Amino acid sequence: MKVGLITIGQSPRTDITKDIGPILQRAGIDYIECGALDNLSRVEIDSLGPESDKDYILVTKLLDGTEVKLSRSKIVERIQECISKLENQVEIIGLLCTGEFPELKSKRLLIEPSILLTKVVEALSPDISITILIPSADQERELREKWKDREGMIVIPISPYTSTPSDFRKRLKGVTADQLVVMDCIGYTLEMKRLVKNILKRPIILPRTLLASVISEVAE
Incomplete structure (x- = not known):
């Protein structure tokens, strides 16, 4: 079986x-x-950045390792163009981002x-x-809306x-973590998960391995 992986940054995401x-x-x-940023110049990429603190901000990285912030609306x-490109080549599509995208459509399982x-x-x-880890303090407003049912959560950028x-x-x-730690960005690595677990001594959910496990489950 073949799966399509879509990053909001540049591919391939070997990291x-x-x-x-x-x-x-x-x-x-x-x-x-x-x-989503494939074949764009740096000027074009910069034009997709947030214009105010009211934007829904996403964080990704470029092929050269540079971190960039993007506006979700842009x-x-x-x-969606990546989905359209891949859906005739694959059976399943996995999104390499933990942002919320309710408007995305796919003929394949997304x-x-x-x-x-x-x-x-x-x-x-x-x-x-x-306790939630996020890439940037600029994302805290959207994060708290996403997890609004979790009162008293600790947010760590x-x-x-x-x-x-x-x-x-x-x-x-010195952080006293809650019962569960969520590393709410696809950019966090397995090595980072192990490091955080060693520090906080709590169970941890890592999005990238959760995504891969679910894809494997439905594909086998």
């Missing part, structure tokens, strides 16, 4: 597939990628990590308390693209 590739391969799944059409995260947490317990292990240790030092 993501290094973690999810083995999971997909064990299930006999091949994948192809498409990026990028959603390009994500798996969105944002929905997986909220539903898995709900399934674990309606009342479970959570720390970039998966520019932060070092030392940055994680400093940022999380």
Whole structure:
């Protein structure tokens, strides 16, 4: 079976597939990628950035490793174009972003990590308390709306693209985490999950491996 993976940044996202590739391969799944920012100049990419703090902000990275912020309203059409490009080549499409995109349409099964995260947490317990990691403090408003049913949650901004292990240790030092930690960005790696687990001593949900596991489950 072949799966399409769509990033809001530039493809290929080898930083993501290094973690999810083995999971997909064990299930006999091949994948192809498409990026919403593929073939764009830096000037064109910059034009897709947020214009005010009221924008729904997404964070991704370019092929050269540069972190960029995008406006959801400006990028959603390009994500849809990737879906249209891939849906005649694959059986399943996985979105490599935990942002919310209710307007996306696909003729194929479209798996969105944002929905997986909220539903898995709900399934674990309606009342479970959570600590959430996000790439940027600029995203906190949208994050709190997304998780509005979780009162008293702790929100910790720390970039998966520019932060070092030392940055994680400093940022999380002294934090008393809730019952569950959600790393709410596809950019967080398996290595980062292990580091955070070692620091906070709590169960953790990592979106990229959750996505790959669900794709494998429905594909096998």
